[in-house]
Amino acid sequence: MAKKSFYIFTYGCQMNKNDSEIMAGMLINECNYDQSAKPDKADILIFNTCAVRNKAEQRAFSRIREFNGLRKKNKSQQLLILAGCIPQYEKENIFKEFPYLDLVIGTNTLEFLPQYLLNKQAKNTIKIEESKNTKQSATQILRSSKDQAWIPIMYGCNNFCSYCIVPHTRGREVSRKKEEILTEIEKLKAGSYKEIVLLGQNVNSYGANLYTDYDFADLLEDVHRFDFLKTINFLTSHPKDISLKLIQTIARLPQIGREIHFPLQAGDDEILQKMNRGYTFNDYKKLTLLIQKWIPDAKISTDLIVGFPGETDDQFKNTIKAVKELGFFRVNTAAYSPRKGTAAASMENQHSEKIKHERLLLLLEAVSKYAFNKD
Known part of the structure; x- marks a missing residue:
């Protein structure tokens, strides 16, 4: 009898990538599954999701709908499993949008996956915990x-x-x-x-x-x-x-x-305060100088967000000035994306997508011109 197989779609950060490696290791070592090279041929599909921005969510949702459609068309018994950050905060509400999911597990309950598969539990099963139990950290990992x-x-x-x-x-x-x-x-x-x-x-x-x-x-x-x-x-x-x-x-x-990544997020003090970052731009600048003093070959990289609620033209320009002044080895840029349940999502003066896109283009232009100046 042929082994069952799995395929994992991974969205998001390095922590999500590591979580996918952990799930793959459990499926192979505890459930005796094989890893499939093609998602449409796998017995189970896992969507390991990211919730940091709306675009990441929508990419995952689109794939889930696509494969549920194929499952119905082909009358297949393929299992659809939602994992990662989206179910962690959506919890049972996710079934309103996707009632056909077989299993939903959060970032802190990956270890439940083998138990579900080996015991053939019911459809619409959900397992969420608010915090990680480090005693359950996986020991067998399929590293990519x-x-x-x-x-x-x-x-x-x-x-x-x-x-x-x-x-x-x-x-x-x-x-x-x-x-x-x-x-x-x-x-x-x-x-x-x-x-x-x-x-x-x-x-x-x-x-x-x-x-x-x-x-x-x-x-x-x-x-x-x-x-x-x-x-x-x-x-x-x-x-x-x-x-x-x-x-x-x-x-x-x-x-x-020598690349030291610590996100600035904005170059304006009032925006940093609204973001609840706990420092000013001058604090950040002093820190970069201290790092460069002790580590002359340090490559400082950062993250920047534009279009935060209430961000004025002058405040946005302060972020551009920060890029010019600090130079940065690498910059990850993003337009602000409101996330349900966060303080910023309910703030006044939310910007239109048009304004956020325009500011993001201007930031990218500044990054291209002034960053990446350290070998």
Whole structure:
């Protein structure tokens, strides 16, 4: 009898990519499934979704409708499973739009997938938890790369930036024990892995809910002792939590990657305050100068949002000025996308899509002209 097979559509960030690797590992090792090269040939389809922006949601929804149509047309028994960030905040409401889904699991309940498949549970099953139980972290992962590995060190976020859905989709911050992290990295030695990326919504707050005398800088020290690793990167950092200790630690350790990504999001202080970012543009600028002082070869990259509610022309121009002034090695740009349940979604003076698009084009022009100036 032929093995059953699966196919995973992955949308969104590195954390979602890692979640897909975890689900693939569970399906192969616990359920004895094979990975299909073609979604229409798979016995189960998993849509691992992103909710950060509306466009990401709509891409996933379009695919779900497409394959449900094919399932009906072909009278197939293919299972449709929705996973990731969308079900984490939509919960049971998702069945109003997609009543034909077989299983819905959130970002914190991936481990329920084998249980559902092995026990042949009912249609419209849903399993959501508000925060991650790190004791259930997967041990068998089907990594998509043979030389780079994602290593989650923490889950969730406590910052509640007014535009961001992540605290609602990933829950509160929970750090993994350092022993679990180091053991996962140690296992990579048997393969050909030379690079790892330490993952967290805000890696700088690693350990805050777990230790009193051990933080992210200490973890980097321990990880750096694995001599088979050539490069150690990390994502993402919050500017308000980058400490001098962390900067000095990175400066001392040659295997730590020199691209340091910490999102500015806007170049105007009033917009930063409305975003609940916890710093001013001058704070951010001082931090970049401090990093460059201790790490002369640092490559500072950032994220910027335009069209935030109430953003005036002058406030938008301050973001353009920030790009000119700081130069940045790399810039991820986006037009503001209102997310249900966030503070910014209910703010007054929401901009039209036309204005947001115009400002995004102007920002991209500035980035092209003034950024990418560090080798």
